[in-house]
Amino acid sequence: MLVLSNDEVARLLSMEECMAALEPMYRDYAAGRALLSPRVDNIAPTGHAGGGYYGFKHMGGTWPAQGIQALRINSDVITHPLVAGTRRRVKVPAAGGRWVGLVLLFSTETGALLAMFPDGVMQRLRVGAASGLGLKHLAREDAATLAIIGSGWQAGAQLMAARAVRRFKEIRVFSPRKETRERFARDNEIRSVDSAEQCAAGADVILAATSSMVRVIEPQWLKPGMHVGCIKTEEIDGEVLDRCDRVFVHDRKQAKSYTNVLADTPNVKEEHDGGWWKERKGRYPDLGELLSGSAPGRQRAEEITCFANNVGTGLQFAAAGAAVLRKASDMKIGTDLPDDWFTEDVHP
Amino acid sequence: MLVLSNDEVARLLSMEECMAALEPMYRDYAAGRALLSPRVDNIAPTGHAGGGYYGFKHMGGTWPAQGIQALRINSDVITHPLVAGTRRRVKVPAAGGRWVGLVLLFSTETGALLAMFPDGVMQRLRVGAASGLGLKHLAREDAATLAIIGSGWQAGAQLMAARAVRRFKEIRVFSPRKETRERFARDNEIRSVDSAEQCAAGADVILAATSSMVRVIEPQWLKPGMHVGCIKTEEIDGEVLDRCDRVFVHDRKQAKSYTNVLADTPNVKEEHDGGWWKERKGRYPDLGELLSGSAPGRQRAEEITCFANNVGTGLQFAAAGAAVLRKASDMKIGTDLPDDWFTEDVHP
Numbered sequence: 001m002l003v004l005s006n007d008e009v010a011r012l013l014s015m016e017e018c019m020a021a022l023e024p025m026y027r028d029y030a031a032g033r034a035l036l037s038p039r040v041d042n043i044a045p046t047g048h049a050g051g052g053y054y055g056f057k058h059m060g061g062t063w064p065a066q067g068i069q070a071l072r073i074n075s076d077v078i079t080h081p082l083v084a085g086t087r088r089r090v091k092v093p094a095a096g097g098r099w100v101g102l103v104l105l106f107s108t109e110t111g112a113l114l115a116m117f118p119d120g121v122m123q124r125l126r127v128g129a130a131s132g133l134g135l136k137h138l139a140r141e142d143a144a145t146l147a148i149i150g151s152g153w154q155a156g157a158q159l160m161a162a163r164a165v166r167r168f169k170e171i172r173v174f175s176p177r178k179e180t181r182e183r184f185a186r187d188n189e190i191r192s193v194d195s196a197e198q199c200a201a202g203a204d205v206i207l208a209a210t211s212s213m214v215r216v217i218e219p220q221w222l223k224p225g226m227h228v229g230c231i232k233t234e235e236i237d238g239e240v241l242d243r244c245d246r247v248f249v250h251d252r253k254q255a256k257s258y259t260n261v262l263a264d265t266p267n268v269k270e271e272h273d274g275g276w277w278k279e280r281k282g283r284y285p286d287l288g289e290l291l292s293g294s295a296p297g298r299q300r301a302e303e304i305t306c307f308a309n310n311v312g313t314g315l316q317f318a319a320a321g322a323a324v325l326r327k328a329s330d331m332k333i334g335t336d337l338p339d340d341w342f343t344e345d346v347h348p
Numbered sequence: 349m350l351v352l353s354n355d356e357v358a359r360l361l362s363m364e365e366c367m368a369a370l371e372p373m374y375r376d377y378a379a380g381r382a383l384l385s386p387r388v389d390n391i392a393p394t395g396h397a398g399g400g401y402y403g404f405k406h407m408g409g410t411w412p413a414q415g416i417q418a419l420r421i422n423s424d425v426i427t428h429p430l431v432a433g434t435r436r437r438v439k440v441p442a443a444g445g446r447w448v449g450l451v452l453l454f455s456t457e458t459g460a461l462l463a464m465f466p467d468g469v470m471q472r473l474r475v476g477a478a479s480g481l482g483l484k485h486l487a488r489e490d491a492a493t494l495a496i497i498g499s500g501w502q503a504g505a506q507l508m509a510a511r512a513v514r515r516f517k518e519i520r521v522f523s524p525r526k527e528t529r530e531r532f533a534r535d536n537e538i539r540s541v542d543s544a545e546q547c548a549a550g551a552d553v554i555l556a557a558t559s560s561m562v563r564v565i566e567p568q569w570l571k572p573g574m575h576v577g578c579i580k581t582e583e584i585d586g587e588v589l590d591r592c593d594r595v596f597v598h599d600r601k602q603a604k605s606y607t608n609v610l611a612d613t614p615n616v617k618e619e620h621d622g623g624w625w626k627e628r629k630g631r632y633p634d635l636g637e638l639l640s641g642s643a644p645g646r647q648r649a650e651e652i653t654c655f656a657n658n659v660g661t662g663l664q665f666a667a668a669g670a671a672v673l674r675k676a677s678d679m680k681i682g683t684d685l686p687d688d689w690f691t692e693d694v695h696p
Contacts, residue, residue, distance in 0.1 A: 003689050032611045035392055037404075040385045042417070044410045047457035054410070054456040056385075056417045062392040062404060062610065069390070069404045069423060073452075074696055075459040091695060095460035096687065101696030102461065104421075108402040109395035111423040112443035113450065120694035153695055262383045262410065339444065341351050341683075346468035347439060347501055348422055348449030 001342045002334040004117035004324070012324045012333060013122065015160040018129040023291060025319035026133070028065055030288030035062040036313050039257040043265050048094050052079035053265050061315030062108060063322065069106040070318035072119055076100065080213070084176035087213045105321045113342040115325055115334070119317070122324070124157045126316040127309060130250055130287060131207065131229050132161025134307030137290050137297040138248065139205050139227035144169040147203035149196060149217065150210035151175035151184035154231055158209045159188055166205070174199035175210070197221070208235040219243050224302040231309045233277040241276060245303040248295070249277075249310040252286040257311060277310050284308075349690050350682040352465035352672070360672045360681060361470065363508040366477040371639060373667035374481070376413055378636030383410040384661050387605040391613050396442050400427035401613050409663030410456060411670065417454040418666035420467055424448065428561070432524035435561045453669045461690040463673055463682070467665070470672070472505045474664040475657060478598055478635060479555065479577050480509025482655030485638050485645040486596065487553050487575035492517040495551035497544060497565065498558035499523035499532035502579055506557045507536055514553070522547035523558070545569070556583040567591050572650040579657045581625040589624060593651040596643070597625075597658040600634040605659060625658050632656075 004012070013021075028034045037060035046054035057074040077094040080087055093099050101119035106112065146168045148155050155173070162168065171190035175181040178194075185192035193199045200206050200221040208216050208230040217228055219239040228244070230236050241247055285295035287307075298305050328334050352360070361369075376382045385408035394402035405422040425442040428435055441447050449467035454460065494516045496503050503521070510516065519538035523529040526542075533540035541547045548554050548569040556564050556578040565576055567587040576592070578584050589595055633643035635655075646653050676682050 005689070006692055006694060035390050035608050035610045037388045037390050037406075037608060038386070038606055040388070040408070042383050042385050042408060042410045044383055044417075044456060045412045047412070047415050054412075054417070054459070056408065056410060056419075056454065056456075058385075058406070058408070058419065060388070060390060060404065060406070062390045062402070064393045064395070064402075064610065067395050069392075069402070071404075071406065071421065073419065075417060075454040075461070076696075077457075077459055093693075094458040095455075095691045096458070098688070098691035098693055099696050100454070100459040100461060100691050102690060106404065106423040106448070107443075108392060108404075109425075110442040110444070111402070111425055111448040113423070113448060116690075118690070118692035118694075118696070120692045120696045123696055124694075258386060260383050260385060262412065263380045335689075337685075340446070341353070342450060342464075342466070343443045343446035343448055344354055344466035344468045345441075345446055346354060346466075346472075348424075348447050348466070348468045348471055 001113050001337045001339055002115040002328060003337060004115060004328065004334045006118050006121040008333050009117055009121040009324060012327045013125055013320060015125060015128055015164050017323055018125040018320050019132050019164060021319045021323035022126065022129050022316060023133060025063055025315055026288040026291040028063065029315055030292035030294060033065060034315055036253060036315055039311060041259045043259065044262040045265050046077050048077045048092065050092060052077050052092060059312065059314040061313055061318040063315060063318040064108055066318065066322040067108045068318045068322045069108050070314050070321050071104045072314055072317045074101045088211045089213055103317050103321060105325060112339065122317060122320050124153055126320050127154060127231055127312065128157030128161035130309055130316065131158055131231065131307060132165050133291060134229060134248060134287060135162055135205065135227060136165040138305040138307055139166060140225055140298065140301055143204035143227065145203045146171040147199045147206045148173045149175065149199060149206065149208040151181040155184065155209040158207045162205065162207060172199045210235060222304050224304060227305045229307045233275055233308060233310050236308060238276045241306065243304060244306040246298065247284045247306045247308065248290050249284045249286050249308050251311055251313050252282060349461050349685045349687055350463040350676060351685055352463060352676065352682045354466050354469040356681050357465055357469040357672060360675045361473055361668060363473060363476055363512055365671055366473040366668050367480050367512065369667045369671035370474065370477050370664060371481060373411055373663055374636040374639040376411065377663055378640035378642060381413065382663055384601060384663055387659060389607045391607065392610040393613050394425050396425045396440065398440060400425050400440060407660065407662040409661055409666040411663060411666040412456055414666065414670040415456045416666045416670045417456050418662050418669050419452045420662055420665045422449045436559045437561060451665050451669060453673060460687065470665060470668050472501055474668050475502060475579055475660065476505030476509035478657055478664065479506055479579065479655060480513050481639060482577060482596060482635060483510055483553065483575060484513040486594065486653040486655055487514060488573055488646065488649055491552035491575065493551045494519040495547045495554045496521045497523065497547060497554065497556040499529040503532065503557040506555045510553065510555060520547045558583060563588065570652050572652060575653045577655045581623055581656060581658050584656060586624045589654065591652060592654040594646065595632045595654045595656065596638050597632045597634050597656050599659055599661050600630060
C-alpha cells in the first residue's frame, strides 16, 4: 500500500497529464462504462472550540478500464465568516493546524487498497482539468484575453488549465484583497486590476475561482463570443445562465448527492440548498456528453458559452489516481506500507 | 494515526464490551442525536481471472456524543457458487489470498483520521451484538433452548451474544456440512444435530447465521413463545414474518441504501432486489426504537418475536470504534503512523 504526499503527487501529475487522464474517463462515463457513487455529506455538531460544524463528505468512482476504484474523503470543521463583506465557506485547519482530505485507490481486480494520499494537490488539478477540458471545447479558438476572478489556490489551477488549451495574449486577475491578487499576478506573470468590471471588460474568457457563496460574475459582463466558467454553483446564478447560448455542467448525474444534517447542527441551509442547480437539475448537458460528442460544443463564434463546475466526482480521482499510480511505480516514488495491514485473513 | 490488526481489535473488544458500546448509540440514534450516511454499493466488472464481479461498499456514521465519524469500506471480488445445493454469496480473497474490508475513524472535533483497521473482527462482533441486544429485549427471560442454523464465523458471534444475555440449558447447531458443524459444536461445547428440523424442534430461540441466499428458517418451526433471529434478509421471508407477533429490523432508515450497477456487470439482481425487505420497508420498527422504548418489546410469554438484521450501519463501527480507541490508548496497543501523512497543509 503506497502512501504519497501532496509534494509527490505534484511531481507525478502535471495539469497536462491530469487533463489527458481525465478525457478518456469522461468518454467512458458518458458511454456507461464507468460508475459514480453518490456524493454524501454528513453535517453534525463539532466539539471544536472555534465553533462551526463538522462536515464529512465522500464520493466514489469505479473505472473498470483502468481497474481502479477511488474514494475521496473530506473530514472538515467548517465555518462561514464574512471576508471583505462576502460570506465565505472556510474549512478550519483543526487537525494540528492542518486539513484532512484523503484519496483512497483500490484495485477492481483484487480488491486491494493500492494507495492513499492527501487530496489537496489532486483536487485542485482535477478541478482545473475539468474547466480546461470545458474551455477547450467551448471557448473560441482565437480567444485572446482571459479574466480570472479569484486569486487563491483554485485560481492558479484555472490559469494553468486555460493556458494549456489556448494561447492568451492578455491575462488579468481581480480579487477583493489587493495584496493577494498582486502576489498572484506577479507569480503568474499576469496583470492585476482594481475591479471585477475592469477585469471582465473585453475578455474572451472569464473564469471564476473563488470561495464566494454569492454571485461573482455579473450578467451584464457577458458579450457575444465569450466563454465563462465557474468552479462552484454559487459563483453564478440563473440570470447569468439565461444570457448564455450554450451551458454545460460538470456532471448531471452526480445530482445524486445526499446531505444528511443532524438536527441540532448550526444552520447551513444557505450552503446546501443548491440555488439554480437544484431548480435546473437535468436541464444542461455535462462534460461527458460534450467530450463524447453527444451534446455539441460551440457552433458559432458569437455564441456565449458556459461551463459550470456544479459538483466534483469520485471518477476524477479514479482517473487522475490511475495516472499517478502508473508513474509512481515507474519512478519508484512514495512510501510502501505492508499490505497485510490493509487486508485480512478473516471473511469480512 | 493508529493502525490496528484484527488480533488487536479482538484483544480490545469483547462481545460484552461491544454490546455496551452499541446500546447508548442506538438510543442516541433513535433520539436523532446520531447520523447515518447511506450504504452505497458500486457493482462493476472485475479483471479477476476467476470471474465474478467487483463490489465496492461503504457506509458511514457520525456520533457526536463520542466525537467519532466512522466509515466502513469493503472492496470485494464476489461470486455466487452453489454450495450443498444452495446459492451462496462468496467473497473471493483475491488480494494475495486475503480480503479487503477497512474501518476508518475520524474525529468530529479536529477532522483528523484517528485510526484504520481491518473490519473483520469488529464486523462480526457488531452483527452479534445487534442480535444480542434484540434477543435481550425480545426473547423470553426463561428461554432455555437455543438452535443455531449455520456454523461459520458469524454463527460463533451469534452464540457469544446469545450466551451473554440468556442462560441456555441446551444449545444445538445445524449446518449442511457435517464436518464444519461438528467442529463448531466441539469448539463451543454445544450439540451438533443432523437436520435443521431437529435443530429447531422445541427451541425457545432460533438464530440463523448463514451466507444463504434462500430461506433457512421454515415458517412451521415457529411456535408460541419463540424468538427468531437472522443476520441477513434472505434467511427468512414473508411467510416467516407473518407468523411472528412482533418483528423488529435492525435499521429502518438505512433503507436509504443505493446500489449502482454498471451496465455490463454479470447479473446480480437476485442479490440486490431486497425480497420482503423491499416490499415491507418501513413496516417494522427497529432496534433503536426497541432500545429507546418507543416501540415495545415482548409483552406476553406466548408471543413469537423476530429480530431481522436487515442491513448494517456505519454507526455500529462508530460506537464499537470509539470503545476500541479508548482502550487502545489506555493499553498502548497498535502501530502509530505519522499524522502528517494523513493531513495536509493545503486547503482541500
